Amino acid sequence: MSYLKIENLVKTYNKTEVVKKLSLEIKKGELMSFLGPSGCGKTTTLNMIAGFLDVDGGKIEVDNESVQHLPPNKREMGMVFQNYALFPHMTVFDNVAYGLKLRKVTKVEIKRRVQEVLEMVRLSGFEKRYPKELSGGQQQRVSLARALVIKPKVLLLDEPLSNLDAKLRQQMREEIVEIQKELGITTIFVTHDQEEALAISDRIAVMFEGRIEQVDTPADIYNHPETDFVSQFIGEVNRVRGKVLEVYENNKCKLFFYGSEQIVSIHSKQNSEIDFFIRPEKIQILTSPSNKGDEIKTIVERKMFLGPKTRYFLKIEDNHIVADISNTMINPNDIHQGSNVFAIWKPEDLLPSRKGR
Amino acid sequence: MKKKRLPSFVLNFSCLLIYVFLLAPIIVVLLSSLTTTEYIVFPPEGLTFRWYAELLEHPEFIHSLLLSILVAFLTAIIATAIGTLASLAIVRYEFKGKEAIVQLVGSPLLIPSVVFGVALLQFYSWIGLAASPLALVIGHIILTVPFVVRLVVASLVGFDRSIEQAALNLGAGPFKVFLQITLPIIKSGIIAGAIFAFITSFDDLTVALFIVSTDVVTLPVRIYTYMQYQYDPIITSISSIMILFTIVLMIIIERVLGVGKIFSSKNQ
Numbered sequence: 001m002s003y004l005k006i007e008n009l010v011k012t013y014n015k016t017e018v019v020k021k022l023s024l025e026i027k028k029g030e031l032m033s034f035l036g037p038s039g040c041g042k043t044t045t046l047n048m049i050a051g052f053l054d055v056d057g058g059k060i061e062v063d064n065e066s067v068q069h070l071p072p073n074k075r076e077m078g079m080v081f082q083n084y085a086l087f088p089h090m091t092v093f094d095n096v097a098y099g100l101k102l103r104k105v106t107k108v109e110i111k112r113r114v115q116e117v118l119e120m121v122r123l124s125g126f127e128k129r130y131p132k133e134l135s136g137g138q139q140q141r142v143s144l145a146r147a148l149v150i151k152p153k154v155l156l157l158d159e160p161l162s163n164l165d166a167k168l169r170q171q172m173r174e175e176i177v178e179i180q181k182e183l184g185i186t187t188i189f190v191t192h193d194q195e196e197a198l199a200i201s202d203r204i205a206v207m208f209e210g211r212i213e214q215v216d217t218p219a220d221i222y223n224h225p226e227t228d229f230v231s232q233f234i235g236e237v238n239r240v241r242g243k244v245l246e247v248y249e250n251n252k253c254k255l256f257f258y259g260s261e262q263i264v265s266i267h268s269k270q271n272s273e274i275d276f277f278i279r280p281e282k283i284q285i286l287t288s289p290s291n292k293g294d295e296i297k298t299i300v301e302r303k304m305f306l307g308p309k310t311r312y313f314l315k316i317e318d319n320h321i322v323a324d325i326s327n328t329m330i331n332p333n334d335i336h337q338g339s340n341v342f343a344i345w346k347p348e349d350l351l352p353s354r355k356g357r
Numbered sequence: 358m359k360k361k362r363l364p365s366f367v368l369n370f371s372c373l374l375i376y377v378f379l380l381a382p383i384i385v386v387l388l389s390s391l392t393t394t395e396y397i398v399f400p401p402e403g404l405t406f407r408w409y410a411e412l413l414e415h416p417e418f419i420h421s422l423l424l425s426i427l428v429a430f431l432t433a434i435i436a437t438a439i440g441t442l443a444s445l446a447i448v449r450y451e452f453k454g455k456e457a458i459v460q461l462v463g464s465p466l467l468i469p470s471v472v473f474g475v476a477l478l479q480f481y482s483w484i485g486l487a488a489s490p491l492a493l494v495i496g497h498i499i500l501t502v503p504f505v506v507r508l509v510v511a512s513l514v515g516f517d518r519s520i521e522q523a524a525l526n527l528g529a530g531p532f533k534v535f536l537q538i539t540l541p542i543i544k545s546g547i548i549a550g551a552i553f554a555f556i557t558s559f560d561d562l563t564v565a566l567f568i569v570s571t572d573v574v575t576l577p578v579r580i581y582t583y584m585q586y587q588y589d590p591i592i593t594s595i596s597s598i599m600i601l602f603t604i605v606l607m608i609i610i611e612r613v614l615g616v617g618k619i620f621s622s623k624n625q
Contacts, residue, residue, distance in 0.1 A: 078527075081519045081523060082519075083517060085517065089541045089542060089544075
């Protein structure tokens with residue numbers, strides 16, 4: 001059962017569609033990320049859901065009630081902003097209590113609920129402080145508490161961590177997931193940081209140019225990207241080209257890659273050329289040829305030590321690829337710039353490109 | 358690299374000089390109002406409050422003081438309301454003729470006040486508005502709105518509108534958002550604007566000269582005309598009252614609203 005339903009949502013600025021017939025269903029209690037580069041329409045979509053922007057077409061439903069005609073103050077959604085957006089003239093307590101006061105909750109009840117939610121974001125004892133007296137991370141916790149205390153139907157997080165430094169960002173995102181799961185609140189998390197999205201989401205909607213490219217679990221987004229954009233945007237990829245030598249039954253082809261032959265599950269025609277993407281960590285390096293004949297001869301152009309792994313820049317004929325190899329597998333001191341090594345990959349790790357097939 | 362710093366007494370000394378420069382005329386006026394002589398002299402010869410008592414025999418000064426306060430008060434309130442709304446429109450909305458309005462609102466700062474006074478006189482006689490507190494207030498509103506707009510616009514320019522969105526999101530209607538969120542945040546700009554408007558109006562001589570009549574005379578005009586015939590310490594005593602009134606006003610506002618923050622460059 002979907003709780004938040006978006007149907008054919010459209011937003012137009014100066015005759016350009018920035019959100020193009022976007023449809024999406026989010027289940028109750030789910031944490032859905034909107035992930036995409038800037039200008040992909042993710043924040044615009046969020047603002048339409050929150051009611052800050054009028055929709056130019058389509059429907060937004062929460063719990064089977066359409067809300068797109070409601071003003072933002074009637075939508076019962078809790079929003080956390082990138083720049084915290086705390087009320088500078090109010091204390092932490094008053095910031096968090098603001099939504100409850102508007103709802104005419106009794107003083108005793110306000111006090112109880114504010115304390116409860118401040119405890120949840122680990123800010124007990126900060127009630128009397130003003131926002132300017134808090135660090136960025138603390139301010140964002142207040143902002144989260146302020147949104148949660150009204151028990152909103154949907155929690156909207158607009159790049160909530162992008163103003164924080166890396167360490168804090170990681171810590172905060174774990175806390176957000178913890179609280180989100182504890183409360184079971186339906187949540188939309190807008191981010192341009194793919195690592196963040198992969199780490200916290202139940203599902204991710206990858207967006208590009210006003211459209212949703214793919215909605216899937218983080219693992220499926222990463223391992224089974226459905227479009228070229230998703231392949232290239234999520235994680236890193238190398239592009240390799242293969243030529244079809246033979247077509248077999250059950251959609252299998254024998255392909256020729258830079259001097260080696262592999263059988264890949266793909267539907268194609270004899271002699272056509274296919275581009276594939278392959279992730280750097282899916283490439284293995286051998287210092288001597290295997291005996292299976294699937295290895296590809298390469299030259300090490302450069303290497304980069306990255307702590308647990310080493311990144312090798314390899315030249316294959318006129319193509320350049322990178323391979324990330326764990327330092328426990330191969331000692332980086334064994335491979336030098338200019339040495340000849342052999343790259344291998346598993347056929348199932350190849351992600352076929354949709355273009356030029 | 359360590360920057361060479363001037364010794365702190367240089368700063369202290371230059372501050373002292375500036376204060377002396379700014380405050381000396383005021384102190385001269387205050388002290389010379391206490392002289393026992395029949396003419397204004399500094400330093401005062403002897404000490405007496407005689408000239409303050411003498412003021413009671415010139416009720417026209419007291420009337421003018423009250424009129425000036427009334428006019429300045431009304432001017433401050435109305436100019437602040439108009440200026441604040443104009444600033445909101447200028448900063449937040451795009452509309453046709455916006456640039457023209459910005460220039461128009463700012464123009465009283467560019468026009469010499471003598472010219473403005475003449476223009477106002479002509480205009481009032483054309484529409485048949487006689488000299489009255491109302492005529493003064495209208496003139497002063499035109500004169501002071503630019504100050505209010507400048508100060509309020511400045512406080513609106515850095516305003517993060519997601520703060521208002523946050524309040525909307527929590528369930529406050531647009532009017533509540535304005536009263537409970539926007540207004541308190543830009544409060545300092547508005548109060549500063551109101552103070553400027555009050556003082557500008559209270560202080561105005563040039564424009565008022567063209568509008569006043571025999572029974573509607575503001576204090577600056579009263580002092581000015583009195584001085585043309587007499588030069589006794591009544592002038593300095595009423596001036597001292599003006600100064601003290603302004604100081605008391607500032608102290609009250611400071612106590613009630615904390616104006617110290619308003620004019621300080623530090624972010625509150």
